[in-house]
Amino acid sequence: MLTILFDGIAYGMVLFMLACGLSVTLGLMNLVNLAHGAFAMAGGYCAVVLVNRLGVPFLAALPLAFLASALIGLAFERTLYRHVHRKSHLDQVLFTIGLVFMAVVAVDYVAGSSQVFVQLPDYLQGRFTLLGVGIGRYRLLIIVLCGVIAVALQLVLMRSRFGSRLRAAVDDARVAQGLGINVGGLFAATFAVGSGLAGLGGALGAEILGLDPSFPLKYMVYFLVVVTVGGTSSITGPFLASLILGISDVAGKYYLPDLGAFVIYTIMIAVLIWRPQGLFARAAAR
């Protein structure tokens, strides 16, 4: 029981890593980016290549995966995404679906369609029992790492100058621009960090979620659920939403294997009926 809770938390943490960048970019620019999962996939494959082929130590590969995805994200933002900021949601949806299709086929072409795994070092494998709870070492690493990052993100957002600018821009981009905040640059930076975090999530989550070329399609709905349920106005909303989603998905698959994926959809529908604006959103959200 507690083991399931533990696994669910680890799963939720990975989802948070994957989706938090999306929620911030959505809140900031009202940009619907369905291709967010593609950046996560880039990070995952980057880790696979680094660890399995080049023999880079696993813990060193994680920051590299972050950097690689962040750079790819930055490049795409500056060359392509900036052209669709002001277009309608339909255009953004079409554009990012197109990117997803291209990413899926490109990865399939380069790396093959089969599922790949990152080789974990010995010290991260296996479980130990603590107070009757079976704890997987790798999952413990995920929880600690993602927990630290989440706290750091929250601190940056709430305490730093960058964070206050970002919050101002999310609240009202036009007024923030008028006060001399460079919203475009802020957005590019946020987009890069968000993509990087997604890449880190992809690298960490390859073991739990599975990594194959269809990754961005498979987890698209999860990202959307996290963002819609968690809202786009804070880090805590998506964080709690990811945890709820992760725990209920793991518990659902364990206790009700026949129902499988239905659990999260049921939760999604229930939340929508109860709070159409999302669980943690303010009423006046855009």
Add this chain to the structure above:
Amino acid sequence: MSPQAQADAAQLLAGRARWHPFEVLFWLAAAASTVLLPGHHLILTEIAWLALFALSLDLILGYAGIVSLGHAAFFGLGAYAAGLLAKHELVNEPLLALLLAGLAAALLGFVTSFLVLRGADLTRLMVTLGVALLLRELANKHAWLTGGADGLQGVTVEPLLGRFRFDMFGHTGYVYTLAVTFVLFLVARRIMNSSFGLSLQAMKENPARAEAVGMPVSRRLIAVYTLAAGYAGIAGALLTQTTAFTSLDVFSFERSADLLLVLIIGGAGYLYGGLIGAVVFKLLQDSLSTITPQYWPFWIGLLLVAIVLVGRERITAWTAPLRAFAGRLDRRRGAAATKA
């Protein structure tokens, strides 16, 4: 409303409902293809049901402005409904089964419309995508009924109206699919050129103002969503009936995404966009998949990105001279009519 305003409104609606020569030409060409292109009836059948499917998306996207990522949910439900009705010999007449499949999909559309209408764009994306995935999962888990991942096999479709067999060259299938598409197009054209269709466009432009002048926004959106779902279900049923097979793939995300592309190629919001888009898309897909069987989605993706970067208005601009010409003819005829 004053009598003058009423007369104006009636004249406006009548003007919209008048047939352009190009429309007549379009349907004559479609009818001629049943006789002139007997060797291509299989792909033409695919074009015809895809056109109907795209038409149904046009009703909610082009007219009501609802972006859906899961329109395949209704298509798939219709496909499985028609397949199951035929397989278990519950309803032997294909036309009746078609109607029932459409009704089933419309019912699902009605029920889910309440969820779809609750949120803003992003929530709608999630809900539509979620509903399609949920149905796919349902069909996958209930293999005793649907055949699961192997697809629904052993479907035998009885002859149409008890007389016309579905032959392997697809002659009957094509005439049948085309006829159904045409009839449903007529219905959609009638509805969208009525005051109901006009009010939908008003809501799309400015929901708050539409609500303020007294339009029942939610109720009309529910109505059009239900109608579109029924259309999509019938398109799915046509697929099953003409191929005597259906599989989980009918619910796939790719199908919903491709459908968006089909409608965008032709242009949304004037009913013919989906039909023209279906022709272009199928021919494109056919040629791409013979060149690169495995990797053609890449080119579809590239096309989507290119269309958005270039601008959708400019992509459909190629139909503008045609539309302008049709408009000129129309005005001349209108002027002649008032003189007479």
